[in-house]
Amino acid sequence: MRLPACGAFLSFCVFTTIIYVATLSSAFALTVNEVVKDLACPCECPLVLEDCNMTCGLEWKNQVGEMINKGMSKQQIMDYFIDKYGDEARITPLQRIHGKMYQYTRSFDTADWVLLWAGLIVWACLMFFGLYIGVKKIFFNKSQGT
Numbered sequence: 001m002r003l004p005a006c007g008a009f010l011s012f013c014v015f016t017t018i019i020y021v022a023t024l025s026s027a028f029a030l031t032v033n034e035v036v037k038d039l040a041c042p043c044e045c046p047l048v049l050e051d052c053n054m055t056c057g058l059e060w061k062n063q064v065g066e067m068i069n070k071g072m073s074k075q076q077i078m079d080y081f082i083d084k085y086g087d088e089a090r091i092t093p094l095q096r097i098h099g100k101m102y103q104y105t106r107s108f109d110t111a112d113w114v115l116l117w118a119g120l121i122v123w124a125c126l127m128f129f130g131l132y133i134g135v136k137k138i139f140f141n142k143s144q145g146t
Contacts, residue, residue: 035064035074039081040091041099048091048099 036049043056052058060081067077081089091099108116 030068030074032061032065032068035068035077036061038078038091039064039089040095042085042089048096051099 033050039049039060041047041049041052041054041057042060043052043054045052045054045057047057049057049060064077067080072080078090
């Protein structure tokens with residue numbers, strides 16, 4: 001009776017180990033998006049290469065996919081593009097911010113921009129008057145009470 005339970009437990013342990021190792025290897029596989037999120041788009045659009053769907057961006061993404069299939073690491077791929085195209089291939093934090101802003105606001109029309117800026121102005125006014133009233137209550141109530 002004990003022998004089948006031990007065999008079942010041993011089979012469970014071996015099966016669990018195989019599943020764990022298989023999951024780890026697929027979880028650490030390099031993807032195109034992991035590489036291209038650190039590259040600037042080669043065309044004139046203000047997007048990060050990760051977000052670009054223009055012809056030039058798609059060509060670079062295809063090149064990255066081919067390099068990944070050849071077994072190259074992220075650093076090797078980054079070095080290739082920087083060596084070939086110079087520092088323009090490397091994305092800066094400012095480019096990343098501008099690219100994301102462009103991505104989120106490119107479908108804005110005039111009404112959306114007006115609402116955005118009006119909302120920001122109203123928020124700033126509310127913050128100013130809220131602070132003004134709060135400071136006025138704190139300092140003037142203390143001086144009147146003394």
